Amino acid sequence: xxxxxxxxxxxxxxIMANKMRKDLSRxxxxxxxxxxxxxxxxxxxxxxxxxxMYKKQDVVKPKxxxxxxxxxxxxxxxxxxxxxxxxxxxxxxxxxxYDYLIIATGAKIAPEETPGLKxxxxxKSIYDFYTIEGATALSSYFKTWKGGHLVINIAxxxxxxxxxxxxxxxxxxxxxxxxxxxxxxxxxxxxxxxGAFTKPRASQMLGGLMDEKNIEVIPEFYVERIDNEKKExxxxxxxxxxxDCLVSIPTNMGDSMIERSGLAEDLxxxxxxxxxxxxxxxxxxxxxxxxxxxxxxxAGSVAHFEADVLHENLIAAIEGRPFTASFDGHANCYIETGxxxxxxxxxxxxxxxxxxxxxxxxxxxxxxxxxxRMNHYGKLLFRWIYWHILIKGREMPISSQMxxxxxxx
Amino acid sequence: xxxxxxxxxxxxxxxxxxxxDSSQWNEEVAAEFAKEEGIELTEKHFEVLNFLRQKHxxxxxxxxxxxxxxxxxxxxxxxxxFPKKPLKKSSRIAGIPKPTSCV
Numbered sequence: 001x002x003x004x005x006x007x008x009x010x011x012x013x014x015i016m017a018n019k020m021r022k023d024l025s026r027x028x029x030x031x032x033x034x035x036x037x038x039x040x041x042x043x044x045x046x047x048x049x050x051x052x053m054y055k056k057q058d059v060v061k062p063k064x065x066x067x068x069x070x071x072x073x074x075x076x077x078x079x080x081x082x083x084x085x086x087x088x089x090x091x092x093x094x095x096x097x098y099d100y101l102i103i104a105t106g107a108k109i110a111p112e113e114t115p116g117l118k119x120x121x122x123x124k125s126i127y128d129f130y131t132i133e134g135a136t137a138l139s140s141y142f143k144t145w146k147g148g149h150l151v152i153n154i155a156x157x158x159x160x161x162x163x164x165x166x167x168x169x170x171x172x173x174x175x176x177x178x179x180x181x182x183x184x185x186x187x188x189x190x191x192x193x194x195g196a197f198t199k200p201r202a203s204q205m206l207g208g209l210m211d212e213k214n215i216e217v218i219p220e221f222y223v224e225r226i227d228n229e230k231k232e233x234x235x236x237x238x239x240x241x242x243x244d245c246l247v248s249i250p251t252n253m254g255d256s257m258i259e260r261s262g263l264a265e266d267l268x269x270x271x272x273x274x275x276x277x278x279x280x281x282x283x284x285x286x287x288x289x290x291x292x293x294x295x296x297x298x299a300g301s302v303a304h305f306e307a308d309v310l311h312e313n314l315i316a317a318i319e320g321r322p323f324t325a326s327f328d329g330h331a332n333c334y335i336e337t338g339x340x341x342x343x344x345x346x347x348x349x350x351x352x353x354x355x356x357x358x359x360x361x362x363x364x365x366x367x368x369x370x371x372x373r374m375n376h377y378g379k380l381l382f383r384w385i386y387w388h389i390l391i392k393g394r395e396m397p398i399s400s401q402m403x404x405x406x407x408x409x
Numbered sequence: 410x411x412x413x414x415x416x417x418x419x420x421x422x423x424x425x426x427x428x429x430d431s432s433q434w435n436e437e438v439a440a441e442f443a444k445e446e447g448i449e450l451t452e453k454h455f456e457v458l459n460f461l462r463q464k465h466x467x468x469x470x471x472x473x474x475x476x477x478x479x480x481x482x483x484x485x486x487x488x489x490x491f492p493k494k495p496l497k498k499s500s501r502i503a504g505i506p507k508p509t510s511c512v
Contacts, residue, residue, distance in 0.1 A: 156472075156473075156474065157472070192473075194494075194497075198509075220493065220494050222473060222484075222488075224484070224485070236484050236485055236487075236488040237488055237492065237493055238488075266472065266474060266475060267474075295470065295509075
């Protein structure tokens with residue numbers, strides 16, 4: 001028996017298990033998934049929780065429901081990967097051997113990287129919305145909040161779902177407007193980027209929306225520490241901004257197991273070939289999703305597009321052929337802009353988000369870089385697509401390669 | 410693209426006044442760029458600039474975090490040397506392309 005081992009049963013790992021199980025004969029191939037948690041979170045849904053639009057039960061399902069039959073599942077922490085020995089050591093010392101390994105252990109917030117962030121005020125007046133705990137705590141807090149200065153801060157790059165903090169700002173504007181207290185809430189958006197977003201045209205469009213919604217953007221703000229006594233967020237440039245409520249997007253890091261395995265680049269992300277998705281360290285180790293160090297978004301859409309490429313390349317490797325698929329950095333993000341509208345961006349390593357229509361040129365139904373109700377419905381519909389099509393590895397009518405058709409430039 | 414002459418050296422700049430060819434860089438160019446940023450270069454500045462140039466040659470994407478772990482300066486010190494936008498300013502003075510932030 002040959003062995004394919006997948007570390008991480010989140011979005012990327014689950015898609016890969018489903019795709020590979022269809023192709024690899026059960027008589028010849030064992031597929032094993034290792035994950036420390038039994039709950040699958042629909043992470044794009046976390047954003048909706050602070051504003052009462054989703055509840056916890058809307059974003060959780062058992063991981064086991066989405067693994068294909070004929071897969072072994074081990075619920076355990078991982079000690080380390082021993083690449084030279086083609087094995088993974090679990091927390092209890094048991095070694096699991098592999099012929100091919102897929103690392104899909106994702107990224108998580110590391111608030112402890114910023115002094116003062118995870119101290120007295122954590123989940124009292126400082127919140128994150130990248131964990132179920134943070135998102136639900138913030139939901140309770142907003143229910144009775146009387147208003148004041150709401151400061152949103154991005155600690156550093158890269159972080160998961162690069163548009164989520166913007167969506168959070170837009171939702172906050174709408175939420176407090178609808179509650180008749182927008183005049184009591186000042187919203188400030190602090191970011192280490194040079195504008196609302198990185199890519200020029202999207203930054204201009206989204207920056208314009210921030211202006212319209214009276215959200216102040218403070219760019220080039222790199223947080224050094226939080227003063228819990230004075231309730232101030234302080235940058236390395238010695239700018240101090242007082243807050244009543246701080247919503248932090250903390251530093252994101254890969255799993256500490258990556259560091260213990262000697263595979264870590266900066267922040268415990270795995271050095272990965274940006275086109276083939278093969279790890280730089282070992283030929284039979286591949287990396288997908290947020291765990292990579294690729295210069296593109298850390299997002300579910302990216303994991304989904306990467307899965308098509310990795311699927312093809314892994315089969316090629318197993319059959320002893322050269323790689324035939326190349327990942328182009330494709331990302332596709334619905335952006336909620338509040339009041340039942342949304343926008344959409346589609347881009348890759350080389351092409352910034354451009355205006356146009358998606359996925360069908362000229363027809364849409366979704367508009368790129370413009371606000372519409374249809375885009376908002378697209379995002380809501382996506383939750384159903386995620387659970388029923390995407391993580392099950394089924395075909396979607398969207399190409400994994402970005403296309404210029406329908407884009408205006 | 411514009412061409413300017415610094416001392417005796419003719420260099421090519423892009424619209425944001427970054428060198429388009431990092432091999433045209435020398436200490437005079439660095440000093441001139443630094444002057445435009447209101448910075449007077451010290452030995453410490455040059456240590457950082459050389460670190461950036463070396464990383465650039467190795468094809469490594471440079472981040473503020475990486476400079477902070479370089480052993481030359483910590484992040485606070487990096488901000489003190491190149492105030493407000495340390496990575497953008499130091500990259501320009503080092504004659505390497507503007508850092509891209511990948512999102």
